[in-house]
Amino acid sequence: MAASAAKAAPKGETARATKTATPKPQRASKTAGRDKASAATSGGLSFSKEQELHAHREMLLIRRFEEKAGQLYGMGLIGGFCHLYIGQEAVVIGMQMAVEPGDQVITGYRDHGHMLACEMDPKGVMAELTGRRGGYSKGKGGSMHMFSVEKQFYGGHGIVGAQVSLGTGLAFANKYKKNGKVSLVYFGDGASNQGQVYESFNMAKLWKLPVVYVIENNKYGMGTSVERASSNTNLSQRGASFDIPGEQVDGMDVRAVKAAGDRAIAHARGGEGPYILEMVTYRYRGHSMSDPAKYRSKDEVQKMRETHDPIEQVRARLIKDGHASEDELKAVDKEVRDIVNAAAEFATNDAEPDPSELWTDILR
Amino acid sequence: MPIEVLMPALSPTMEAGKLAKWLKKEGDAVKSGDVIAEIETDKATMEVEAVDEGVLGKILIEDGSEDVKVNTPIALILADGEDESALEKGGAAPEKAEAQPAPKDETPAETEAKSDGKPASGPAKVESAAANPPAPEALPEPDVPEGTEMVMTTVRDALRDAMQEEMRRDDRVFLMGEEVAEYQGAYKVSQGLLDEFGKERVIDTPITEHGFAGVGVGAALAGLKPIVEFMTFNFAMQAIDQIINSAAKTLYMSGGQMGCSIVFRGANGAAARVAAQHSQDYAAWYSNVPGLTVIAPYTAADAKGLLKAAIRDENTVIFLENEILYGQQFPVPKLDDYVVPIGKAKIARPGKDVTIVAWSIGMTYALKAAEELAKDGIEAEVIDLRTIRPMDTDTIIESVKKTGRIVTVEEGWAQSGVGAEISARVTERAFDWLDAPVIRVSGKDVPMPYAANLEKLALPSVAEVVEAAKAVCYRD
Numbered sequence A: 001m002a003a004s005a006a007k008a009a010p011k012g013e014t015a016r017a018t019k020t021a022t023p024k025p026q027r028a029s030k031t032a033g034r035d036k037a038s039a040a041t042s043g044g045l046s047f048s049k050e051q052e053l054h055a056h057r058e059m060l061l062i063r064r065f066e067e068k069a070g071q072l073y074g075m076g077l078i079g080g081f082c083h084l085y086i087g088q089e090a091v092v093i094g095m096q097m098a099v100e101p102g103d104q105v106i107t108g109y110r111d112h113g114h115m116l117a118c119e120m121d122p123k124g125v126m127a128e129l130t131g132r133r134g135g136y137s138k139g140k141g142g143s144m145h146m147f148s149v150e151k152q153f154y155g156g157h158g159i160v161g162a163q164v165s166l167g168t169g170l171a172f173a174n175k176y177k178k179n180g181k182v183s184l185v186y187f188g189d190g191a192s193n194q195g196q197v198y199e200s201f202n203m204a205k206l207w208k209l210p211v212v213y214v215i216e217n218n219k220y221g222m223g224t225s226v227e228r229a230s231s232n233t234n235l236s237q238r239g240a241s242f243d244i245p246g247e248q249v250d251g252m253d254v255r256a257v258k259a260a261g262d263r264a265i266a267h268a269r270g271g272e273g274p275y276i277l278e279m280v281t282y283r284y285r286g287h288s289m290s291d292p293a294k295y296r297s298k299d300e301v302q303k304m305r306e307t308h309d310p311i312e313q314v315r316a317r318l319i320k321d322g323h324a325s326e327d328e329l330k331a332v333d334k335e336v337r338d339i340v341n342a343a344a345e346f347a348t349n350d351a352e353p354d355p356s357e358l359w360t361d362i363l364r
Numbered sequence B: 001m002p003i004e005v006l007m008p009a010l011s012p013t014m015e016a017g018k019l020a021k022w023l024k025k026e027g028d029a030v031k032s033g034d035v036i037a038e039i040e041t042d043k044a045t046m047e048v049e050a051v052d053e054g055v056l057g058k059i060l061i062e063d064g065s066e067d068v069k070v071n072t073p074i075a076l077i078l079a080d081g082e083d084e085s086a087l088e089k090g091g092a093a094p095e096k097a098e099a100q101p102a103p104k105d106e107t108p109a110e111t112e113a114k115s116d117g118k119p120a121s122g123p124a125k126v127e128s129a130a131a132n133p134p135a136p137e138a139l140p141e142p143d144v145p146e147g148t149e150m151v152m153t154t155v156r157d158a159l160r161d162a163m164q165e166e167m168r169r170d171d172r173v174f175l176m177g178e179e180v181a182e183y184q185g186a187y188k189v190s191q192g193l194l195d196e197f198g199k200e201r202v203i204d205t206p207i208t209e210h211g212f213a214g215v216g217v218g219a220a221l222a223g224l225k226p227i228v229e230f231m232t233f234n235f236a237m238q239a240i241d242q243i244i245n246s247a248a249k250t251l252y253m254s255g256g257q258m259g260c261s262i263v264f265r266g267a268n269g270a271a272a273r274v275a276a277q278h279s280q281d282y283a284a285w286y287s288n289v290p291g292l293t294v295i296a297p298y299t300a301a302d303a304k305g306l307l308k309a310a311i312r313d314e315n316t317v318i319f320l321e322n323e324i325l326y327g328q329q330f331p332v333p334k335l336d337d338y339v340v341p342i343g344k345a346k347i348a349r350p351g352k353d354v355t356i357v358a359w360s361i362g363m364t365y366a367l368k369a370a371e372e373l374a375k376d377g378i379e380a381e382v383i384d385l386r387t388i389r390p391m392d393t394d395t396i397i398e399s400v401k402k403t404g405r406i407v408t409v410e411e412g413w414a415q416s417g418v419g420a421e422i423s424a425r426v427t428e429r430a431f432d433w434l435d436a437p438v439i440r441v442s443g444k445d446v447p448m449p450y451a452a453n454l455e456k457l458a459l460p461s462v463a464e465v466v467e468a469a470k471a472v473c474y475r476d
């Protein structure tokens, strides 16, 4: 049973300190994920057993984490805006399987999955959601605003489109420092209409900046479908007038994401400048916790869940290929649920920030 | 041990709801993500999703049960391998597992803080912006005839009514912004307008604030009368160049040939728990700019009457609404054409001992503070400024000449704030009448924090207004 394994984190222990107490067992497979040679060919769409297991577990962690966040919201423990990533897990996990350590990640407010994929501590993320002192921003940022210098995660931004220029600036710094790093900039289909996106595209290409723009096209920006917001719905071609190459990718298939990520990152790291990946994906939940989502049919959501679920796809392959048994996958689910429950436990019992924190961190 | 499914909250403001319908029966298998029931609140119908896997062992709260408190166990789920006998054993201390709230109906996307004004989780905004303050003993508006019927109306509906009436009256008026049409407004302010006026006049824009603000200004230069809605004014920072450089300055730059009759409206200031980038108060920013008119109403009547005036106005009007006020009800005169003049403050509560000036949500603190002060024998005169620019300085000065003391209240920051401006004007024009220095009660000089306890500290409070008023009266 899920919650029974959850252990309260020792009082006063900070989120980062507890990290060592809950090491991720799949670290080795992360390296496997990055090792292109270990992947079989067939159009780059085949994963090794390790890669499949890795992708499965990491996506499941996000799924279970988000379900728990939804639950805590229901209990009034999380307030304000809370945007869940359920359905889109393959995008960030596939991309993280293609990066090198030190590459940067930046995104908007739908950021929990990105943080977990960057190996940020689930306890620290969940405690930020509940506004507690052990959260990544000491409770001052909340769901939309978390950062980690250690993991090179640059947020967590609430203004639609703003992260695109910021992420381009990260790439500018990479080039300036000649550090060989690539910046991954995530934004939505809705955000792809913001003006500063195109100002950034132009500079990125003009200056050959090492940046990969990952457009998470989940078909809706709040209640507006792509068709109602975009004159050309092929978002991968949004860089055409700047000569930025782009591809449309099945963002529900983690293997396709990883393969495209490899191409795009190699392009950027090789000094060729920016690359655009339009990840065709889907969000199962409403835009935020209280979006009734009347702008789409139940059928549409159900169909996606049943036929395209990113986690189910991997799961089915693992079984079919004899890479894992039902029992083994159940054990993974239990392990992941334990981590999530421990995070929730910590985030529920951790203290609110000290009142004096109101006045800190305004200036250095 | 069976897992308890608890009654979930749709938002932190929900306390209880009706268990409308079970979609699974006892004995059905459930897996995470399955919709197991529907619950209703006064505002929305939402689906309850299972988080845990197993078999629905027992339904504890029947279909149709009203007023089920949040966090009440509504069902038990038997985990893998458990059978019904676990229901008996488990009864004592089953595990908690709240179901997922999956909102379904009628609740705006970004309105965790909306309407009923109850505090979000924790004590954020408790006595402050939240609960309905005592009805102000407002002096009647000059143009409301004796005996006019008053209709209790939410600020949300009053704003909608104003737009509807003006769109009926003048076909140059149109509304555009994000989610204003098909979604009926992110905060449901434009409910029904698409139906009545069609998609030529109620226009969903892409998320391109700088662009559509400029399009609006261009259309206004060409003689149309746009209402441009910003989902919140935080996002108008993307567009502020077009608002100031293009809208506010063109009449002057063109030597009076070409004006810009446009309304930029939307929610301004803090909501509840939405953190630093979604909680800013822009009253002072816009009030700094010649060529702009800045309005920030508190009551529904003023929201309606002033929005109608703003739409008719020949100039660029910044109309600052407040998300927490949207759901609050006030009496609105039932008149065919209720227009409140721009630039006139209102004495919301007469008094002789100390003047308190506020506007928009700040009025909730001011009125409650006045109530508290009355208990201590201090009669505060509360002025609802309503229009920030042009500022009705005369009404303030007149009051200060009577009371000799003044406190200003705003949620925005103090430095170069509206309170600072009021203080300067009072010093310039009523220095000799002042018996105490002006005190500004304001939001703290920090970005808005997310944590419930810190957010509460960051906002002004009734206690701070009371304290300030006593201080200028030299009372404790």
Ligand SMILES: Cc1ncc(C[n+]2csc(CCOP(=O)(O)OP(=O)(O)O)c2C)c(N)n1
Pocket (backbone or CB within 6 Å): A110, A158, A159, A160, A161, A187, A188, A189, A190, A191, A192, A216, A218, A220, A221, A222, A287, B178, B207, B209, B231, B235, B238
């Ligand atoms: C500049 C700005 N405008 C509007 C908003 C309100 N808003 C928040 S998310 C959102 C929709 C964005 O959709 P998309 O880019 O597709 O991302 P998704 O939510 O689907 O992940 C809107 C309009 C905002 N936060 N910032």
Ligand SMILES: [Mg+2]
Pocket (backbone or CB within 6 Å): A188, A189, A190, A216, A217, A218, A219, A220, A221, A222
């Ligand atoms: Mg989207």
